[in-house]
Amino acid sequence: MKTISVPISVIVGGGICVSASDGHKVFDVIRQHIVNGNRAALSFSGVTRMTTAFLNAAVGQLYGDFDEQKIRQHLAPPEDAEDWHLVRLKIVVDRAKIYFNDNNSIDSIFSSITGQVNDKNS
């Protein structure tokens, strides 16, 4: 399996990684590498600002398309990542796993607060 660097700031066109639409561009690249059987190494070189909205789109939604084991196989440890990049990335990844593994739990939290049942689940 070939490991290929995915330079976030090059894909986005700069170090400000804040919008979900830019995150989606990164997602498309990573997804293609996984589909092609490669191993993607996200490079955070030059990333100066980064939101969870960006990361949710860039990597969070991978967990909706692929199972965790496949993602582990096809994503290498991040490259050139500063501590704050790693912290934020981990928060988003953990959240995505919960979101996709147990989406109903989000609705049950909702129900417990509001006392209402989501029509879509009833």
Added chain:
Amino acid sequence: MERNIEVRLRGPEIHTDYTGLNAISSLGSQLVGVENTKITVNLSSIRWMEAHLAPLLLIIIRHCEARGNWFEFVGVSEKLKLILSKNGFFASSSPDIYNTTLRVTEFHSDAAISFSNYTRENLARPEMPKMTAALRSKFYEGIDELFANCALHSEAPINICAGGQFYPRSERLCFTIVDGGIGMDEVIYRRKSIRLSSVNAIDWAMTPGNTTRQGDIPGGLGLKIIRAFIESNSGKLLIVSNSGYWCQNGSEVECGSLVSPFPGTAVILDIVTSDHNHYDLAKVPDPRDIW
């Protein structure tokens, strides 16, 4: 024949609190349904208004303009005229000689990078508060998350509006971001098919783990990150959305309903700039254990 209407903003002072936000939203409610009319806003009873609240007024104006109305302001005291000119709310711009304002600026929802540049350029000025690098980073993180949130959820027909003010004496930096969108209660209704009151909708959105996202992209982290920061900073996070009023002061939360609904969602971040917390990252994950 030209149609005219006169409305008043009620004072005497507009601060970042329940009374102040009620005064602004009641201005909007006086204009609901008004079309193709010259609207005269009488500010003669206003002695003082915190400049960072101007984006809320601008959103009300933009909604009205979209219905063919146009505006004139009368009874504006010299002091008020000065602060609202310095930050660009009034077109007759006065120089901001102390460089303490973040000009009232409008952004399309896809202009996240322009927004980031705007905040960075404004806060890089030497007159801006001497925040620690950690605090500055947390502040950037917070406002970037706010913009991303507006862009994702507001479904607004008008631009997002932002602005801010540094208050050197009280060592506060206030930043406001406002969308003229459907409001948090309506977002939750459209995406979760559940009807909540405006205030309960804000409270729900601010609760860790909750998200209106459905489908492919998870969400629900941005506002929680800001809450944690505000608690550490002993600052204030204030949200109005339609009739809902929600304010976190340090770790305490106060909620209520506005007398008149605000046409959108406003988030005001009020931080203590003399904060010397380190904001250390509690635990840095092992890069080999991310996925």
